[in-house]
Amino acid sequence: MEVTDLISITTFCTHYNVPVTFINDLQDYELIEIVVSDDDNYIKTTQLNELEKLMRLHFDLHINLEGLDAVYNLLERVENLQSEVISLQNTLRLYEDL
Amino acid sequence: MAAIDYYKTLGVSKTASEKDIKKAYRKLARKHHPDLNPNDKEAEKKFKEINEANEVLSNPENRKKYDKYGEHWQNSEAYEQAKQQQQQQRAYQGQAGGSGGYSERDFEDIFGNMFGGQSSGRRSQGNSRFRGQDFNAELQLDLKDVYEEHKRTLTVNNKNIRITIPAGVENGQTIKIKGHGGKGVNGGPNGDLLIQFSIQNHTKFKRDKDNLYTTVDLDLYTAMLGGDLMVDTFTGKVKLTVKPETQNGTKVKLKGKGFPKYKKSGQFGDLYITYQIKTPTKLTDKEKELFTELQKLR
Numbered sequence: 001m002e003v004t005d006l007i008s009i010t011t012f013c014t015h016y017n018v019p020v021t022f023i024n025d026l027q028d029y030e031l032i033e034i035v036v037s038d039d040d041n042y043i044k045t046t047q048l049n050e051l052e053k054l055m056r057l058h059f060d061l062h063i064n065l066e067g068l069d070a071v072y073n074l075l076e077r078v079e080n081l082q083s084e085v086i087s088l089q090n091t092l093r094l095y096e097d098l
Numbered sequence: 099m100a101a102i103d104y105y106k107t108l109g110v111s112k113t114a115s116e117k118d119i120k121k122a123y124r125k126l127a128r129k130h131h132p133d134l135n136p137n138d139k140e141a142e143k144k145f146k147e148i149n150e151a152n153e154v155l156s157n158p159e160n161r162k163k164y165d166k167y168g169e170h171w172q173n174s175e176a177y178e179q180a181k182q183q184q185q186q187q188r189a190y191q192g193q194a195g196g197s198g199g200y201s202e203r204d205f206e207d208i209f210g211n212m213f214g215g216q217s218s219g220r221r222s223q224g225n226s227r228f229r230g231q232d233f234n235a236e237l238q239l240d241l242k243d244v245y246e247e248h249k250r251t252l253t254v255n256n257k258n259i260r261i262t263i264p265a266g267v268e269n270g271q272t273i274k275i276k277g278h279g280g281k282g283v284n285g286g287p288n289g290d291l292l293i294q295f296s297i298q299n300h301t302k303f304k305r306d307k308d309n310l311y312t313t314v315d316l317d318l319y320t321a322m323l324g325g326d327l328m329v330d331t332f333t334g335k336v337k338l339t340v341k342p343e344t345q346n347g348t349k350v351k352l353k354g355k356g357f358p359k360y361k362k363s364g365q366f367g368d369l370y371i372t373y374q375i376k377t378p379t380k381l382t383d384k385e386k387e388l389f390t391e392l393q394k395l396r
């Protein structure tokens with residue numbers, strides 16, 4: 001993996017003004033993945049969107065880590081179901097038009 | 099348009115304590131937060147209203163102004179100045195026989211004159227960092243447009259954004275353009291631009307994910323004896339060999355002649371063709387005679 005795909009946790013936490021322990025806690029709950037490289041800890045830039053979402057839920061809505069774990073899994077299911085609904089609606093339209 | 103009642107938005111009474119307001123806000127924010135209600139525009143709208151109400155009511159000074167001036171609370175200073183001017187004017191007119199005092203209508207008129215009947219931006223500037231709001235846009239495309247990857251320039255808030263639309267996007271699918279939403283407050287990150295595709299199909303092909311379906315007319319003789327047939331695909335005509343004794347409703351699959359697979363460059367679905375056999379009409383006497391002979395043979 002290229003270096004550009006990763007962002008140092010220290011840089012991230014300084015920029016967003018969040019404690020490093022929060023990131024470590026998220027990893028403990030397997031909500032994000034931490035990459036250890038060159039003796040430093042990184043997160044994948046592809047996870048930034050999800051990480052920002054988890055931060056909003058935790059800091060803005062005061063949802064604790066156990067709650068985040070539950071909410072995150074449920075949201076994943078909601079998003080999958082929404083995609084399935086769109087796909088089914090498109091299929092249904094196919095038969096309605098016949 | 100009816101004025102927004104922030105107390106009603108948060109579901110609290112006008113005498114609610116700061117603690118009650120905070121509690122009500124948190125409860126409603128958890129219910130309507132866009133992160134917890136993906137792709138729900140109604141929830142997003144409600145969340146903005148709740149935020150706006152909280153920003154005003156959670157600040158004692160702003161709340162006081164709101165209680166006094168209602169939806170025009172942000173313009174309270176300008177209002178006071180205008181009121182003074184009007185009072186002076188009325189005092190002058192009163193000397194000439196006019197009446198004094200203010201009605202509710204006058205109150206509205208002052209704001210109407212100052213701001214054209216609309217309140218300007220209600221958002222108060224606190225010290226908290228807020229992520230900018232997400233912008234939602236719907237992009238209408240033709241099915242033919244999404245057969246190939248192409249670029250489009252969209253204008254969002256007077257800013258041109260060039261986006262690449264991958265081949266094979268689905269009707270109703272949403273893509274996120276990060277950081278192109280509303281500006282963050284107090285150094286907070288920008289929101290995202292969410293584009294939902296509405297794909298209109300004006301072709302004779304029906305689409306289901308990456309497969310295409312169509313019906314082709316087949317004459318009786320080709321169906322019975324077999325032969326070649328030119329059929330339309332999404333990208334042009336192809337020659338098909340029809341087997342002898344083909345039945346009505348027979349389906350054939352043209353592998354790889356369907357729709358491009360989303361984000362799988364060079365991969366395509368299949369095209370399914372259903373044969374619809376057309377029997378001849380307006381038979382001549384000779385034809386009738388021959389068909390009768392055929393009937394006898396069976």
